[in-house]
Amino acid sequence: MADIRTEIAGLKLENPTMLASGILGQTGESLLKIINEGGAGAVVTKSIGMEPREGHGSPCALELDGGLLNAMGLPNPGIDAFETELKIALKGDAPVIGSIFADTGEKFSILAGKMEEFGASAVELNLSCPHADKYGLDMGSDPEKVREIVGQVKNSVKIPVFAKLSPMVPDIGQIALAVQEAGGDGVVAINTIKAMKIEPELGMPVLKNKVGGISGPAIKPAGVRAVYEISGTVEIPVIGVGGINTGMDALEYIMAGASAVQIGSGVHYQGIDVFSKVNQEISEFMDRKNYSKLDEIIGMARKGI
Amino acid sequence: MQIVQVSEVINETNNIKTIKFKLPVESKPGQFIMVWIPGIDEIPMSLSYSDGITVDNVGEATQAIHALEIGSQIGIKGPYGNGFDLSENNFLLVGGGTGIAALAQAAEKLSQSGKNLRIAIGARTASDLLFQERMKAFGEVHVATDDGSSGHHGFVTQVVEKLIAEKKPDMILACGPEPMMVAVVGLAGDISIQCSLERYMKCGFGICGSCQCGKYTVCKDGPVFSGQQLAEIEDFGKWKRDAAGKPVWF
Numbered sequence: 001m002a003d004i005r006t007e008i009a010g011l012k013l014e015n016p017t018m019l020a021s022g023i024l025g026q027t028g029e030s031l032l033k034i035i036n037e038g039g040a041g042a043v044v045t046k047s048i049g050m051e052p053r054e055g056h057g058s059p060c061a062l063e064l065d066g067g068l069l070n071a072m073g074l075p076n077p078g079i080d081a082f083e084t085e086l087k088i089a090l091k092g093d094a095p096v097i098g099s100i101f102a103d104t105g106e107k108f109s110i111l112a113g114k115m116e117e118f119g120a121s122a123v124e125l126n127l128s129c130p131h132a133d134k135y136g137l138d139m140g141s142d143p144e145k146v147r148e149i150v151g152q153v154k155n156s157v158k159i160p161v162f163a164k165l166s167p168m169v170p171d172i173g174q175i176a177l178a179v180q181e182a183g184g185d186g187v188v189a190i191n192t193i194k195a196m197k198i199e200p201e202l203g204m205p206v207l208k209n210k211v212g213g214i215s216g217p218a219i220k221p222a223g224v225r226a227v228y229e230i231s232g233t234v235e236i237p238v239i240g241v242g243g244i245n246t247g248m249d250a251l252e253y254i255m256a257g258a259s260a261v262q263i264g265s266g267v268h269y270q271g272i273d274v275f276s277k278v279n280q281e282i283s284e285f286m287d288r289k290n291y292s293k294l295d296e297i298i299g300m301a302r303k304g305i
Numbered sequence: 306m307q308i309v310q311v312s313e314v315i316n317e318t319n320n321i322k323t324i325k326f327k328l329p330v331e332s333k334p335g336q337f338i339m340v341w342i343p344g345i346d347e348i349p350m351s352l353s354y355s356d357g358i359t360v361d362n363v364g365e366a367t368q369a370i371h372a373l374e375i376g377s378q379i380g381i382k383g384p385y386g387n388g389f390d391l392s393e394n395n396f397l398l399v400g401g402g403t404g405i406a407a408l409a410q411a412a413e414k415l416s417q418s419g420k421n422l423r424i425a426i427g428a429r430t431a432s433d434l435l436f437q438e439r440m441k442a443f444g445e446v447h448v449a450t451d452d453g454s455s456g457h458h459g460f461v462t463q464v465v466e467k468l469i470a471e472k473k474p475d476m477i478l479a480c481g482p483e484p485m486m487v488a489v490v491g492l493a494g495d496i497s498i499q500c501s502l503e504r505y506m507k508c509g510f511g512i513c514g515s516c517q518c519g520k521y522t523v524c525k526d527g528p529v530f531s532g533q534q535l536a537e538i539e540d541f542g543k544w545k546r547d548a549a550g551k552p553v554w555f
Contacts, residue, residue, distance in 0.1 A: 022513075023512050023513075023514070024512070024513075024514035024517065024522065025514060026513075026514040026515070026517060026550045027514065027517040027546075027550070029517065029519055029520045030514050030517050030520070030522070032520070033520045046514065046550075052549035052550075052551055053549055054547075054548035054549050055507075055548065055549075057346060058341075058346055058347035058348070058507060059306075059339070059341055059347040059380070059382075060347075060507050060508065060513075061507065061508035061509075061510070061512065061513060062306060062382075063382075063510060068512065070508070070512075070513070072507065072508075072513055075507070075513075075515070075548060075549055075550060076549060076550060077546075077549050077550040077551040078549070078551070081550075081551050197306075199306065199308060199343075199380065201308040201378060202308065202343050202378060202380075204343060204344070206306060206341070206380070208346075208347075264512075265512070267511075267512065268510065268511060268512045
């Protein structure tokens with residue numbers, strides 16, 4: 001059997017699949033279930049902010065032909081209430097990565113410090129949510145701002161700091177470079193892409209927030225492209241995410257340069273078994289092609305072997 | 306999402322209306338749909354009929370549903386959720402308040418399959434009783450009201466206790482206020498039971514995690530849970546989560 005263990009910034013993962021932020025992940029027990037029953041190598045929490053936040057009104061999520069459209073609007077119980085949840089998730093035998101969002105580097109640092117104090121293995125900075133004013137993409141589309149935020153967070157915690165980026169920028173490599181130059185330990189790409197659904201019968205957008213972000217199969221090629229560009233620009237590890245449902249989907253990201261992958265909408269399409277299924281398929285592929293370690297294929301498409 | 310037209314509006318009580326429409330997808334008793342009132346909100350509602358929902362006017366969204374007229378357009382996602390397992394033979398159904406709406410289709414189906422069925426309905430007063438007449442066509446109906454204006458004067462759980470003592474059912478189906486369901490689970494003892502839970506829902510199809518209850522996602526793993534499952538849910542009867550995901554104790 002091929003060895004599919006992987007390591008990102010010192011975090012040792014039994015397998016390269018992680019739960020992406022935003023899917024379940026709001027409670028400790030849902031995270032624990034993804035580890036224990038789903039078989040994920042790591043889990044990322046829902047994005048947590050300074051204060052409790054209800055998020056956008058409903059409808060806030062839709063199933064479309066090519067993927068899922070959502071405008072959740074960063075609902076979360078606030079960092080202080082999240083301590084209990086994180087501690088439950090930590091009972092599992094896999095790293096728990098705390099996703100955080102804020103509108104200043106200072107607040108990002110406070111949140112990261114609390115995640116570290118609660119026991120998170122790493123933090124993931126949400127610099128890419130496309131449908132919450134002041135947050136997410138509004139923070140992550142300017143390389144200088146990204147450099148400043150990542151630098152501040154790096155100065156306040158010892159655990160690895162990952163930045164989750166949006167493909168909706170002219171040059172995602174430059175944003176990733178800013179993460180690396182500020183001392184960031186890894187880049188996660190991609191978040192959802194801004195999108196809209198209009199109901200012709202009513203002549204109006206369906207989402208209460210009108211605009212949301214699309215995930216799922218529709219965005220996989222955009223994600224693979226982004227990971228390919230990032231891995232050609234930076235040395236730090238890249239975690240690929242966007243439309244992964246199968247081992248072959250994950251392999252595209254890995255061959256584009258991702259050391260690990262995250263799965264979100266795939267949980268909807270395949271159930272929580274998606275993690276073990278994807279792992280099994282990666283393993284079978286590697287056996288068939290006589291690869292023994294994941295390292296041999298990470299970035300393969302870029303090397304042009 | 307399907308857009309459907311309201312085909313009928315029925316006043317059930319002073320504060321409860323049934324809205325019927327042409328539902329394009331077949332459902333199982335106990336499943337729910339997400340109902341979008343354009344421009345207002347989207348909320349989960351149990352299917353009280355194969356083509357209808359029964360709504361207590363308790364907030365902005367339900368008020369908007371009450372304002373719908375024949376011909377009004379609404380959006381529907383689903384049906385979602387697991388529904389009830391109706392494979393046993395002797396059933397006791399327990400509905401508290403509008404909880405009977407989630408059980409109504411199960412009662413209809415059980416009656417059609419010729420199964421033995423007793424139905425206990427609880428409400429504040431006689432005028433708040435829902436589906437009493439409709440249920441009489443499906444089985445033996447027992448009523449309790451808080452003020453004694455109809456049936457037993459007191460809790461529906463007291464009626465349930467008496468019905469279990471008279472004849473042990475193979476299966477109990479319950480839906481209503483969570484403290485009532487906790488009490489019914491207690492009365493059931495070793496009798497199999499299924500309860501339909503209500504939690505704050507956003508997406509309705511199992512991804513956002515708003516309705517998480519213990520290790521279960523109510524919209525996808527539920528809303529119907531067995532007694533064994535309920536026993537492993539620490540939240541059951543204790544707390545639910547608000548729109549931000551913070552626990553709110555009952």
